[in-house]
Amino acid sequence: MHPFAFTKVSDTREALDAGRRGGRYIAGGTTLVDLMRETVERPETLVDITGLPLREVTVTERGGLRIGALVRMAEAAAHPKVRTLFPVVSEALELSASAQLRNMATLGGNIMQRTRCTYFRDVTADCNKREPESGCAALHGFNRTHAILGTSDHCVATHPSDVAVAFAALEARVSLLGPEGERHLPFADFLLRPGSSPQHEQALRKGELITAVEIPAHPRPLRSGYLKVRDRQSYEFALTSAAVALHIRGGVIREAKVAAGGVGTVPWKLPTVERHLVGERPSESLWAAAAERAADGARPLEHNRFKVELLKRTVERQLRTIGGTK
Amino acid sequence: MSPNELDESAVPPSGDSRTTPTRRTFIATTTAVGGAVVAGGLIAGSPLLDTDEAVAADAAPASRVSLTVNGTRRTVTVDNRTSLLDLLREHFGLTGSKRGCNAGACGACTVLVDGHRVNSCLTLAVRLEGAEVTTIEGLSDGDRLHPLQQAFIDEDAFQCGYCTPGQIMSGVGCIKEGHTGSPEEIREWMSGNICRCGCYVKIVRAVEQTAGRK
Numbered sequence: 001m002h003p004f005a006f007t008k009v010s011d012t013r014e015a016l017d018a019g020r021r022g023g024r025y026i027a028g029g030t031t032l033v034d035l036m037r038e039t040v041e042r043p044e045t046l047v048d049i050t051g052l053p054l055r056e057v058t059v060t061e062r063g064g065l066r067i068g069a070l071v072r073m074a075e076a077a078a079h080p081k082v083r084t085l086f087p088v089v090s091e092a093l094e095l096s097a098s099a100q101l102r103n104m105a106t107l108g109g110n111i112m113q114r115t116r117c118t119y120f121r122d123v124t125a126d127c128n129k130r131e132p133e134s135g136c137a138a139l140h141g142f143n144r145t146h147a148i149l150g151t152s153d154h155c156v157a158t159h160p161s162d163v164a165v166a167f168a169a170l171e172a173r174v175s176l177l178g179p180e181g182e183r184h185l186p187f188a189d190f191l192l193r194p195g196s197s198p199q200h201e202q203a204l205r206k207g208e209l210i211t212a213v214e215i216p217a218h219p220r221p222l223r224s225g226y227l228k229v230r231d232r233q234s235y236e237f238a239l240t241s242a243a244v245a246l247h248i249r250g251g252v253i254r255e256a257k258v259a260a261g262g263v264g265t266v267p268w269k270l271p272t273v274e275r276h277l278v279g280e281r282p283s284e285s286l287w288a289a290a291a292e293r294a295a296d297g298a299r300p301l302e303h304n305r306f307k308v309e310l311l312k313r314t315v316e317r318q319l320r321t322i323g324g325t326k
Numbered sequence: 327m328s329p330n331e332l333d334e335s336a337v338p339p340s341g342d343s344r345t346t347p348t349r350r351t352f353i354a355t356t357t358a359v360g361g362a363v364v365a366g367g368l369i370a371g372s373p374l375l376d377t378d379e380a381v382a383a384d385a386a387p388a389s390r391v392s393l394t395v396n397g398t399r400r401t402v403t404v405d406n407r408t409s410l411l412d413l414l415r416e417h418f419g420l421t422g423s424k425r426g427c428n429a430g431a432c433g434a435c436t437v438l439v440d441g442h443r444v445n446s447c448l449t450l451a452v453r454l455e456g457a458e459v460t461t462i463e464g465l466s467d468g469d470r471l472h473p474l475q476q477a478f479i480d481e482d483a484f485q486c487g488y489c490t491p492g493q494i495m496s497g498v499g500c501i502k503e504g505h506t507g508s509p510e511e512i513r514e515w516m517s518g519n520i521c522r523c524g525c526y527v528k529i530v531r532a533v534e535q536t537a538g539r540k
Binding site (some may be wrong): 003004008029033036037046048050097099100103232 | 518
């Protein structure tokens with residue numbers, strides 16, 4: 001691990017000052033410390049932001065939910081409002097990492113976490129994300145766990161977060177605070193696809209601080225949940241996953257929010273699946289027909305071709321679980 | 327100074343995360359960018375450790391931190407890179423917490439910080455100002471073992487024993503959190519602790535029995 005200076009800030013103004021000077025924010029630290037030890041990350045200054053007042057979960061006026069950036073994963077998952085309003089969020093959180101890590105990691109840090117691509121984490125390997133223009137060892141390497149959607153010739157790494165998949169499905173917004181004030185970004189615009197510059201992963205400006213994630217209100221009743229498929233039962237990243245939220249009234253699907261994880265370079269929203277569902281009545285054949293579109297545009301690699309079929313089945317099963325058949 | 331107030335501000339540096347890179351990192355860094363970076367880290371790391379913490383925020387990589395470990399207040403100046411695990415093992419001689427993966431993937435280093443189970447290998451010691459840390463050494467009441475320690479013995483819930491301190495600390499957290507409703511629930515909420523000997527059935531039983539006694 002490279003040496004670094006350490007400073008702790010007690011208000012957001014202090015944090016922004018430190019961030020403007022190039023300081024690196026640290027909250028839970030579960031990704032950052034790990035990557036610093038591997039020398040993938042080499043910050044000169046760490047700015048401890050855990051003293052900032054960003055730990056509230058609040059129901060917004062219209063019935064959405066605002067989760068402070070420093071709320072721990074365990075706290076968010078257990079929060080009664082999260083559990084009742086958006087089970088998909090608490091399920092995604094509880095299927096992530098381990099109890100220990102969830103006690104440490106924060107929501108803001110979770111959506112900032114970096115890929116688990118082994119070539120990214122291995123400083124001897126070529127990786128455009130870690131070392132721009134050095135190449136991508138995963139393209140023709142061992143790429144079983146890599147992305148099939150949103151990839152480019154420069155990077156095929158997946159985004160590892162589960163709760164980000166739920167946020168993408170629910171069309172959450174990320175609240176950011178910078179020297180020029182506050183702004184809000186749709187989740188889909190916050191995380192960036194690799195394109196030709198995979199080193200740029202978030203639409204953050206220098207020194208900008210995530211203050212909260214806000215889930216908009218959705219028509220009620222809303223049934224939602226998260227399904228995660230992985231190599232072992234627990235404590236593992238997703239091969240595929242599906243976040244589904246359905247608003248069904250009068251026997252008809254009025255609103256459908258669906259996104260997939262483990263398959264994309266960013267959490268993968270599935271608008272074609274959603275459009276196929278809206279206005280229809282739940283049925284076995286509907287789930288299958290909608291899920292058939294889940295892998296549209298997929299570009300599988302040598303070792304991850306199985307994800308195409310697995311993704312469709314994951315989405316189909318979760319649609320059935322949430323939507324039932326009546 | 328009371329016996330429970332230990333001032334250890336002159337603790338010498340030790341432990342590999344402060345002065346030496348990991349084996350993998352060493353090989354990796356040497357190959358990738360040449361020996362200069364590694365050598366710089368090795369040379370720069372040590373002499374700076376003795377500098378005053380007052381300048382830590384600007385340049386020096388060391389800071390002063392006061393925390394309570396198993397009921398004893400301790401003040402120490404540490405290289406900013408020091409993990410809680412290394413602080414416990416190398417500085418305080420509390421070698422019960424084990425280093426397995428050093429990457430948050432095995433749970434052998436699990437301790438309680440302010441009552442919550444965490445991976446001490448991923449916790450930077452400098453961030454623990456005012457924190458209360460409980461390790462396996464602080465669990466028993468004198469010679470009387472914590473009920474979960476006793477249950478691990480009664481159930482024979484280990485073979486090599488390397489993961490056991492982490493399993494027990496995690497189990498204490500799991501019981502406290504109330505995730506012990508069924509063997510399946512215990513397995514899920516204890517999944518952050520890997521046992522290569524495969525003693526899971528008995529570990530689950532020990533946690534279940536201890537939770538049931540509460």
